[in-house]
Amino acid sequence: MSEFNLGVTCDMHVHVRDGEMCELVTPTIREGGVSVAYIMPNLQPPITTLDRVVAYKQTLEKLAPQTTFLMSFYLSKDLSPQLIHQAASQNAIHGVKCYPAGVTTNSSAGVDPNDFSDFYPIFQAMQEENLVLNLHGEKPSVGEEGNDIHVLNAEESFLPALKKLHTDFPNLKIILEHCTTEAAVNTIIEINRGVSKPQDVKVAATLTAHHLYLTIDDWAGNPINFCKPVAKLPRDKRALIAAATSGKPYFFFGSDSAPHPLQNKSRHIGVCAGVYTQSLAIPYLAQIFESHNALEKLRGFVSDFGLSFYGIEITKIKNADEAILYSRKQVVPDSITDGKGIVVAPFMPKEELNWSVKWKASK
């Protein structure tokens, strides 16, 4: 029977919400084969204070004691360079997430990506503290009479802003989160030309599991697959798979698993954007890597590259169990529920996956 030691697996882009949804989905991080989770701050209201980020982490650790949580702030005018330095000195956060206003779930407090200059003092402080800037890389649409930005070109239109940020802050660690286009993949490769060692990477991209499966045809008519950024065209998907399986240290895993109550995914107007992949994150990935004969590349993608980029020393984290991928088929359930009213539909319901994950305790 085939087994692969995937090391200390990381999902560097996780939404676990709060309240009852949080109670349901936080334990599924480990069920999905993930040891270390980088937690998104887009609660309502967004997380912009030290007290709240510490309290949120405590809540999550109670819900999932075996999971290591890396926390983040939500980029907004509520942040200050002083707060960044303070949070970094206490090791309370590992990065700051930037949402362009209005592009996805709970992003209304976000920023205008046409002009980041108001936040340059924040970025300067982050660069000094070696914190990561997590970019939701989409330009917002301003409507039909405006900039002709739509869900398909929103990411590509953002790429010049990414390049400018890197030029202005060459030592700031930046992640283009959940990248979905061939254009974005090519930009990340171009920025990293000449970079070979993982520790030299300054600009990386996370890739989700679901974007390795989906194209526009899969979410047209299937709101379960609707997320932001939307899945794009077949050539984009091919580029994402090539990037994920490339072994390049600037592409690593961030699921962007984004649970919503099923009733918010099953309506004719105003479906919430987000695909829930947490509970089977690693098996989804293994299936794709296997089908491209790249299982030996999976460990770098889900473990080594993310840990290196974030500068995580395994000896210093709370839990460093290693995930062992092994060949055992399982069927994706139709839904997961807390039995008290919250129902979430996982990605690819009823489909069969070839792989499962077990744990090898750290020494």
Added chain:
Amino acid sequence: MSEFNLGVTCDMHVHVRDGEMCELVTPTIREGGVSVAYIMPNLQPPITTLDRVVAYKQTLEKLAPQTTFLMSFYLSKDLSPQLIHQAASQNAIHGVKCYPAGVTTNSSAGVDPNDFSDFYPIFQAMQEENLVLNLHGEKPSVGEEGNDIHVLNAEESFLPALKKLHTDFPNLKIILEHCTTEAAVNTIIEINRGVSKPQDVKVAATLTAHHLYLTIDDWAGNPINFCKPVAKLPRDKRALIAAATSGKPYFFFGSDSAPHPLQNKSRHIGVCAGVYTQSLAIPYLAQIFESHNALEKLRGFVSDFGLSFYGIEITKIKNADEAILYSRKQVVPDSITDGKGIVVAPFMPKEELNWSVKWKASK
């Protein structure tokens, strides 16, 4: 108060289904300001016999005695040139609808648009009888390892097949139904270069009301707006509006109003494709034409050009009441229902429209 006599209004692409849904929506053709409706044959099973098309017409006439129904066959191997001649001689049909297999609701019995040659004897008979070929102009996707056809390029990919058909049957009347792309608009204009008189048009396109409003961003997350062909990009919408308001006789109205029970539009997997616009068809159009200062072009689009293309003589149809557009605001209802369980959500629920329609009886 502004009034516009729109003449004998036509909706040249109507789905009224059968059974209880048919009872609910058929009377709404006239409520929407439409006098003459061209009825699609994609029932289950599709309409391919004289008996069924005659019975279907009788059913519809009972439900809506003041509406004139033009009927069609579903192109399939069940048709024969003899049947075409027979149906034409009895004036039972005005055209034949061609669905590429698998692209939309009830199209599984459709044809392979990569090769129409099996149907050339049918088209020859139709050309002789002056019947219209109604094309759902999309190439089907054959999956990721295949032809890279997806919902965005499916129509443009079909255009060479349209041109070939016109070359092979230069006197066959062909409609590219519900066209959604700038590429399609340009192809129709190119084919009609040199054509100025409505009676000389051989290849036309219908345009829906909803595609004059929608782009991809409007159906991403709003299954109420999901239809096939899907609404495309802002530049495509602009091209459609320009075509509709151009006064060119080869662009005319076909709503493709496609009702589905609300529960089939409100689910997270397998949403039915179709936008229901029937009950306010003309007011939706008037709103767009007004906002482009083109209300004086509306009559051609909804009446004269379609009647001309189909060769309909007003004196010979069952009912030739004229629709009078007048300035009276109304709010689109949230839903329409038969009170017995069928609920349909109309396009643009709760939004205000500026125009209403009343009738002027024919002499």
